[in-house]
Amino acid sequence: MNFSVTILGSSSATPTARRNPSAQILNAGGKMFLIDCGEGTQMQLRRFRIRFQKIHHIFISHLHGDHYLGLMGLLQTMHLFGKTSVVNIYGQENLKPIILEQLKYTEGYIKYELVFNKVSYDEVSRIYEDDKITVDSFPLDHGIDCTGYLFKEKKTDRKLNKPKSDHYGLSIEDIVNVKRGQDFITKDGETIPNDELTIDSRTPRAYAYCSDTAFKEDLIPIVKGVDLLYHESTFMQEHAERAKMTKHSTASEAAEIAKRAEVSKLVLGHFSARYKDLTPLLNEAKDVFENSVLATDGAVFEVK
Numbered sequence: 001m002n003f004s005v006t007i008l009g010s011s012s013a014t015p016t017a018r019r020n021p022s023a024q025i026l027n028a029g030g031k032m033f034l035i036d037c038g039e040g041t042q043m044q045l046r047r048f049r050i051r052f053q054k055i056h057h058i059f060i061s062h063l064h065g066d067h068y069l070g071l072m073g074l075l076q077t078m079h080l081f082g083k084t085s086v087v088n089i090y091g092q093e094n095l096k097p098i099i100l101e102q103l104k105y106t107e108g109y110i111k112y113e114l115v116f117n118k119v120s121y122d123e124v125s126r127i128y129e130d131d132k133i134t135v136d137s138f139p140l141d142h143g144i145d146c147t148g149y150l151f152k153e154k155k156t157d158r159k160l161n162k163p164k165s166d167h168y169g170l171s172i173e174d175i176v177n178v179k180r181g182q183d184f185i186t187k188d189g190e191t192i193p194n195d196e197l198t199i200d201s202r203t204p205r206a207y208a209y210c211s212d213t214a215f216k217e218d219l220i221p222i223v224k225g226v227d228l229l230y231h232e233s234t235f236m237q238e239h240a241e242r243a244k245m246t247k248h249s250t251a252s253e254a255a256e257i258a259k260r261a262e263v264s265k266l267v268l269g270h271f272s273a274r275y276k277d278l279t280p281l282l283n284e285a286k287d288v289f290e291n292s293v294l295a296t297d298g299a300v301f302e303v304k
Helices: 041-047 071-080 095-105 162-168 172-179 237-246 251-261 279-286
Strands: 003-009 023-028 031-037 055-059 087-091 114-118 125-129 133-139 147-153 206-210 228-232 265-269 292-294 300-302
Touching: 003 041, 003 265, 023 041, 023 147, 041 071, 055 133, 071 087, 071 095, 087 095, 087 125, 095 114, 162 172, 228 251, 237 251, 251 265, 251 279, 251 292, 265 279, 279 292
Parallel strands: 031 055, 055 087, 087 114, 206 228, 228 265, 265 292
Antiparallel strands: 003 023, 003 300, 023 031, 125 133, 133 147, 147 206
């Protein structure tokens, strides 16, 4: 199953000539999950050739403008493009009246159904699940209610060892059972262990999105061992006091979370517009956690 993240926006509070405000697309087996929707997100979707009509779930981390001000325009464009299927929006409960009031006062009309799903800002909560993936929200520390999101693949059935299954003459029903982990019993009563008939499936992959937050040790067990971690890194360590005051993180603090959580790869993002060259932020993170990369607009990261 494809499992990849496309960066649509990597800037913090204000956009720059090269960086849009926060937005990402997670492609999970062809299902497109939009994570945050800063101003200009729909333009980035068109730029990077991501089909609007495939987006049915939108996750908003918090109600600072650089994370949701692109939402209203996107929803209206979906309508104009003829969308008829349900769109689920996950976020703070005040997001619903914000969107509905705009529709009311502009006499706007959306012909598809919007479903608003409130997330918890006090604990880790399961907010979405299908046959292939789960999504949990978890609280961050940003002054106003703010949440991160953890996307995890479900473990798939074991793969069939075809030469062995042919040797023992497994029926279709037998194949279904052994792929689910059962042993096989022959007509003579002999038990064939499951691990002789099947091969273990790939280890499920996980992606964690840590939006705006101060350094928060509580995140470590939540994102422990994920394959790909996105963690905001608004400032360099020389501006640590500014980061603390505004409830943001430095690149080295993001790397410290990645290191202690033993993740496979760290993606740095949400960069302050003061940084024209992002190389110093990357170097600062690499001093703590070597496998760190930059979330530049348009970058695609395969979750492995």
